[in-house]
Amino acid sequence: MSPHPTGELFRTGTGSDLVLTRTFRASAEDVWASVTESDRTARWFGPWEGDAVPGGTIKVQMAFEEQAPWMDMRIDACEPPQRLALSTTDESGTWRLELLLSEAGGSTQLRFVQHLDSDDQIGEIGPGWEYYLDMLVAAHNGSPKPDFNDYYPAMKPYFTALIPRT
Template sequence: MNPVPTGQLTRTATGADLVLTRTHRAPVADVWAALTEPERTARWMGPWTGEAGPGRSVELTMTAEEGDPTATVQIEACTPPEHLHVRMVDEYGEWDLEVRLSEADGVTTVELVQHLTEPDQAVDTGPGWEYYVDRFGAALTSAAVPDFDDYHPAMVGYYEERLTSLG
């Protein structure tokens, strides 16, 4: 497999936003379920436990990572089936993430945004999120799961260029 990087990096008042967009020929309700239901998240990222809802936390076991680490995911905002904003804390740091969904003519667009306080984080996290959004797409269609080695370090140069052009 030879995935093509698509992430965009834009400057913000507090750092930068890393934005990845994918489209799926599926109703928004199905895509939302794959994003939020623990038995469905288990197919692409890992299962979670806890009582979900804005202002609450769940524990996510990241089965695509070595050692299956657990991360605490604080749900900042949730408006089904259009918007989810979480802050995730794991052994690598804190991740401020938003997912926005919209549907038109049976095609759902998913936009993943990582809010970065240090824009240079995109060099390593960009390839990782490319991998996860492609795993998500594979889970939706029952396609073969991508191999992380096709993403990192192969996409690092792309994200270094995005960082350079950010200024």
């Protein structure tokens, strides 16, 4: 079964927000642990090390990328178990991310938001986050890991079509 893209693009006063949502049959605390505890993030994104405090910087390994690089990531906000805001800067610019959790009726919804200054790379960024969030679901549920080749370039047209035509 091929994965289906779920991302939505919303205009903001400073650019756009790329929003992807996943739902878990678990408590917000359990999902929070999956996105904040190093041994659990290692299963779907990569491990991290350092003093994880708001305003602090941790080192995160992108374990499922070529050469598994490490990067510095700043913790902009941490409000367990509802909101985690992170940012990092690389050769592509600054990446500003938010993970927003809400629990209702025995399920937790995770809204992943990337605040974009430009839509230029959405055709690459969107499929990548779909893949990583499906990796999170697989790690959380104990199901087989997805294959990145099912996401990119197959999902690129979906994401580029989200860009409003002016």
